Amino acid sequence: MTIHLKIWRQKDKNSPGKLVDYTVDDANPDMSFLELLDWLNERLMNEGREPVEFDHDCREGICGSCNLVLNGMAHGPMQGTAVCQLHMRKYKDGDTIVVEPWRAKAFPMIKDLVVDRSAFDRIMAAGGYISVNTGAPADANAIPVDKYNADQAFDYAACIGCGACVAACPNSSASLFTGAKISQLAHLPQGDPERNRRVVNMVDQMAEEGFGDCSNYAECEAVCPAEISITSIAKMRREYFNALSEIE
Amino acid sequence: MTASKNGTLNSKVPEGNLQDKWDNHKNNLRLVNPANKRKFTVLVVGTGLAGASAAASLAELGYNVKAFTILDSPRRAHSIAAQGGINAAKNYPNDGDTVWRLFHDTIKGGDYRSREANVYRLAQVSNSIIDQCVAQGVPFAREYGGLLDNRSFGGAQVSRTFYARGQTGQQLLLGAYSAMMRQVHTGKIELFPRREMLDLVKVDGKARGLVARNLTTGEIERYAGDAVLLCTGGYGNVYYLSTMAKNCNATAVWRCYKRGAQFGNPSFTQIHPTCIPVSGKYQSKLTLMSESLRNDGRVWVPKKKGDNRPPNEIPEEDRDYYLERRYPSFGNLAPRDVSSRSAKYVCDEGRGVGKTGLAVYMDFADSIKRLGVDAIKAKYGNLFAMYEKITAENPYEVPMRIFPAVHFTMGGLWVDYNLSSNIPGLYVLGEANFADHGGNRLGASALMQGLADGYFVVPYTLSDYLAENLHSKKIGTDHEAFEKTEKETMERINKLLSVKGKKTVLDFHRELGELMWDNVGMSRNRKNLEMAIKKIGELRDEFWKDVNIPGENNTLNKYLEYALRVADYMELGELMARDALDREESCGGHFREEHQTEDGEAVRDDEKFSNVSSWEYKGDDKEPVKHTEDLNFEFVTPTQRSYK
Numbered sequence: 001m002t003i004h005l006k007i008w009r010q011k012d013k014n015s016p017g018k019l020v021d022y023t024v025d026d027a028n029p030d031m032s033f034l035e036l037l038d039w040l041n042e043r044l045m046n047e048g049r050e051p052v053e054f055d056h057d058c059r060e061g062i063c064g065s066c067n068l069v070l071n072g073m074a075h076g077p078m079q080g081t082a083v084c085q086l087h088m089r090k091y092k093d094g095d096t097i098v099v100e101p102w103r104a105k106a107f108p109m110i111k112d113l114v115v116d117r118s119a120f121d122r123i124m125a126a127g128g129y130i131s132v133n134t135g136a137p138a139d140a141n142a143i144p145v146d147k148y149n150a151d152q153a154f155d156y157a158a159c160i161g162c163g164a165c166v167a168a169c170p171n172s173s174a175s176l177f178t179g180a181k182i183s184q185l186a187h188l189p190q191g192d193p194e195r196n197r198r199v200v201n202m203v204d205q206m207a208e209e210g211f212g213d214c215s216n217y218a219e220c221e222a223v224c225p226a227e228i229s230i231t232s233i234a235k236m237r238r239e240y241f242n243a244l245s246e247i248e
Numbered sequence: 249m250t251a252s253k254n255g256t257l258n259s260k261v262p263e264g265n266l267q268d269k270w271d272n273h274k275n276n277l278r279l280v281n282p283a284n285k286r287k288f289t290v291l292v293v294g295t296g297l298a299g300a301s302a303a304a305s306l307a308e309l310g311y312n313v314k315a316f317t318i319l320d321s322p323r324r325a326h327s328i329a330a331q332g333g334i335n336a337a338k339n340y341p342n343d344g345d346t347v348w349r350l351f352h353d354t355i356k357g358g359d360y361r362s363r364e365a366n367v368y369r370l371a372q373v374s375n376s377i378i379d380q381c382v383a384q385g386v387p388f389a390r391e392y393g394g395l396l397d398n399r400s401f402g403g404a405q406v407s408r409t410f411y412a413r414g415q416t417g418q419q420l421l422l423g424a425y426s427a428m429m430r431q432v433h434t435g436k437i438e439l440f441p442r443r444e445m446l447d448l449v450k451v452d453g454k455a456r457g458l459v460a461r462n463l464t465t466g467e468i469e470r471y472a473g474d475a476v477l478l479c480t481g482g483y484g485n486v487y488y489l490s491t492m493a494k495n496c497n498a499t500a501v502w503r504c505y506k507r508g509a510q511f512g513n514p515s516f517t518q519i520h521p522t523c524i525p526v527s528g529k530y531q532s533k534l535t536l537m538s539e540s541l542r543n544d545g546r547v548w549v550p551k552k553k554g555d556n557r558p559p560n561e562i563p564e565e566d567r568d569y570y571l572e573r574r575y576p577s578f579g580n581l582a583p584r585d586v587s588s589r590s591a592k593y594v595c596d597e598g599r600g601v602g603k604t605g606l607a608v609y610m611d612f613a614d615s616i617k618r619l620g621v622d623a624i625k626a627k628y629g630n631l632f633a634m635y636e637k638i639t640a641e642n643p644y645e646v647p648m649r650i651f652p653a654v655h656f657t658m659g660g661l662w663v664d665y666n667l668s669s670n671i672p673g674l675y676v677l678g679e680a681n682f683a684d685h686g687g688n689r690l691g692a693s694a695l696m697q698g699l700a701d702g703y704f705v706v707p708y709t710l711s712d713y714l715a716e717n718l719h720s721k722k723i724g725t726d727h728e729a730f731e732k733t734e735k736e737t738m739e740r741i742n743k744l745l746s747v748k749g750k751k752t753v754l755d756f757h758r759e760l761g762e763l764m765w766d767n768v769g770m771s772r773n774r775k776n777l778e779m780a781i782k783k784i785g786e787l788r789d790e791f792w793k794d795v796n797i798p799g800e801n802n803t804l805n806k807y808l809e810y811a812l813r814v815a816d817y818m819e820l821g822e823l824m825a826r827d828a829l830d831r832e833e834s835c836g837g838h839f840r841e842e843h844q845t846e847d848g849e850a851v852r853d854d855e856k857f858s859n860v861s862s863w864e865y866k867g868d869d870k871e872p873v874k875h876t877e878d879l880n881f882e883f884v885t886p887t888q889r890s891y892k
């Protein structure tokens with residue numbers, strides 16, 4: 001099949017970028033989208049041109065490295081799927097796909113489709129953990145967790161940290177990402193002692209990094225490959241207000 | 249003839265009863281007092297389970313840690329992709345599990361090619377790992393009563409595997425990562441993402457630092473420390489196609505090898521039986537289908553060669569459930585090496601299925617009939633969905649097609665009981681070392697090993713080394729050793745960039761991968777191994793003459809990163825073939841066709857090969873020298889594995 005691509009090319013943070021047209025005339029429906037980019041890059045290098053830079057690692061939807069906006073949709077057209085798991089059979093012969101990076105002030109450009117998402121790590125460092133030193137804990141079964149809460153915690157813990165929620169949000173808010181971690185730990189007894197400090201520090205860090213506020217567009221939930229529910233944001237807000245009132 | 253030195257390696261296994269060794273050892277290890285801990289800097293390379301757990305634990309103790317990863321965040325390390333679970337001897341189900349049993353299964357599973365004392369320690373600390381992870385908020389599966397759930401995995405006769413849906417690795421890594429980020433917050437860990445260690449810096453024979461390429465700017469940076477911990481994962485990507493993440497590589501271990509660290513059992517590779525088969529030339533990696541599927545899936549191929557009927561039209565009597573036939577007592581749960589080889593045999597006979605003929609069926613029809621679709625969905629829903637995403641086939645209706653793929657490397661840098669390589673100050677943890685899995689790794693034991701090494705072993709053993717070096721001189725990055733190593737690294741990069749040849753890095757990697765898969769893969773023989781050694785050498789020469797690397801050094805340049813890694817695979821691949829050639833026996837995943845029974849089972853040679861082969865680099869134009877470490881089985885008696 002033939003696929004036309006318009007790909008964002010940008011040398012570095014300080015240079016202007018633009019969409020550049022490419023055509024791959026021997027794409028295969030069983031290729032993944034990233035394999036299509038590999039294929040294109042082989043072609044470009046054989047012609048002495050510079051390949052397109054993009055982040056990727058596991059190529060099975062779990063590491064959160066890949067980050068492409070296809071025709072305006074973060075991670076492309078398939079729900080609950082990271083772009084590395086998208087296969088070309090989703091497209092028709094002759095289709096045109098516009099390929100862009102995550103765009104957000106808090107994710108500075110590095111090159112082409114690669115951006116800097118270290119702001120997420122700093123939000124995690126601000127409080128996304130339970131403070132327990134190695135070797136200190138009691139037996140794992142000492143504190144039972146009812147299955148409902150354990151399952152809820154898991155649903156929120158499934159976040160892959162990709163940043164699609166930010167890319168899709170008109171405000172570039174990181175609320176789904178931050179809310180997911182806060183909600184996971186709020187559903188577990190182990191997370192309880194620090195819950196106030198945690199939510200305040202993480203939310204403050206999120207603002208400091210330059211992510212916007214949430215105004216309930218729910219675009220994040222629609223693109224999230226881990227299908228994190230937007231209820232996590234409501235939970236984060238409740239936790240935040242409770243924390244403020246308890247701290248005061 | 250391989251030059252070799254027998255029994256020259258000292259494993260430093262402590263004296264005493266198996267059960268007491270680790271405790272006694274801990275009693276004897278020197279400690280560093282709290283005020284002195286902050287005088288030490290430890291460089292931790294890699295942030296997978298091994299690296300993240302080590303970095304966090306050492307920082308908690310008060311050491312200064314610098315942590316490096318090639319990815320943009322520590323959380324993305326390859327460990328994140330592990331699906332199935334992690335073993336521990338908790339015996340929560342009360343089905344008779346003990347530390348001894350976990351030890352025994354693991355050492356037997358490894359076909360008696362690992363060190364007793366290490367494996368016993370692994371089983372011993374397994375329970376603490378689960379305690380630690382639960383305390384960190386890892387959401388393991390639970391029963392309605394709120395207690396932790398276990399399943400049986402990889403053919404074990406007890407249920408000792410803890411899991412978090414099909415995403416156990418993700419949840420364990422996020423736990424270790426969060427512990428690590430907590431220390432980043434306190435300032436005890438300094439994080440260096442998008443950095444690739446390209447060489448080790450040695451001063452007076454000890455590991456004292458490293459040089460790394462800043463993958464965003466291309467700059468070569470120098471880092472000094474009192475010890476270096478390599479936690480850089482496995483090297484399965486030598487084969488090009490594998491279930492490893494695309495950025496997994498061998499560069500850090502290989503560069504340390506070239507600086508004198510010995511490489512243990514390089515040919516020991518695990519080929520996992522249940523992966524989604526290759527679909528075309530554009531294929532960039534392979535996806536694992538968790539082994540847990542074999543609990544309910546029946547593996548078969550048509551009895552007749554060239555039977556092209558769709559699977560559902562092939563009647564029972566024309567199907568060969570070959571695992572059930574050959575291994576009646578283990579059936580579809582036969583160990584990984586055995587199952588993989590059996591799949592290869594039936595495909596070699598021309599009975600493989602699918603477009604390429606390189607696949608076998610894994611069929612859930614009987615289980616669906618017996619348990620109902622809902623039960624199967626509850627158990628494997630996410631795996632079935634993943635399969636369907638990749639293949640566009642619905643495994644509830646047609647059998648899955650699977651084929652073996654490279655999955656894990658049991659070989660790695662040689663380490664002693666303390667996880668120290670033979671270079672003082674260079675420690676190796678997780679999949680990067682050779683230590684605990686022998687000839688074949690059992691399911692759910694790599695996660696256990698990575699976390700055991702990082703949380704519960706190295707914090708003790710490293711303190712002993714640092715205590716001994718309390719008064720050694722601090723070395724700065726202006727030391728001439730850094731100067732020299734940086735210069736050599738730059739020369740290597742410039743040399744590669746200046747080749748400006750015609751073939752892409754991928755062309756070379758694919759070619760190397762095919763050579764490795766065909767000759768140093770599931771089934772090996774002298775003729776092919778000798779041929780492979782020759783051909784790899786030729787390919788390597790061609791690589792340095794004809795590789796085409798785009799762009800410059802001073803920017804993000806992933807094809808340059810890739811070229812540096814493939815350059816190292818070209819050397820490591822040859823060592824793997826040499827090791828496979830040298831080991832004249834079949835054990836675990838290492839199957840030499842010359843050493844098999846009449847019905848194709850592996851034949852070990854305990855007389856000659858009850859040992860570790862550990863290779864020493866002697867120069868680019870010289871053959872490496874083999875050292876051996878004898879494996880003394882004091883507490884178990886090696887037997888021939890039988891799954892019949």
Ligand SMILES: Cc1cc2nc3c(=O)[nH]c(=O)nc-3n(C[C@H](O)[C@H](O)[C@H](O)COP(=O)(O)OP(=O)(O)OC[C@H]3O[C@@H](n4cnc5c(N)ncnc54)[C@H](O)[C@@H]3O)c2cc1C
Pocket residue numbers: 293294295296297298299316317318319322324325326327328329330331332333334416417443444445446479480481482491492493496497499500536655656677678679680691692693694695696698
């Ligand atoms: C698909 C899959 C499923 C698996 N499932 C299971 C399972 O269910 N149970 C089980 O027990 N095991 C499983 N395994 C095996 C297990 O996941 C791995 O062996 C284990 O996670 C390896 O952990 P590690 O910390 O040693 O290395 P990794 O997680 O591979 O981490 C390596 C780290 O090193 C960094 N790095 C590498 N080179 C450099 C360099 N030169 N400079 C700087 N940083 C570098 C990387 O960025 C990364 O951070 C599975 C493996 C695969 C592939």
Ligand code: SF4
Pocket residue numbers: 158159160161162163164165166176177180220223224225226227228
């Ligand atoms: S919440 Fe979803 S979209 Fe946002 S980082 Fe996590 S997985 Fe990605």
Ligand code: FES
Pocket residue numbers: 055056057058059060061062063064065066082083084085160
């Ligand atoms: S590459 Fe890992 S999630 Fe896409």
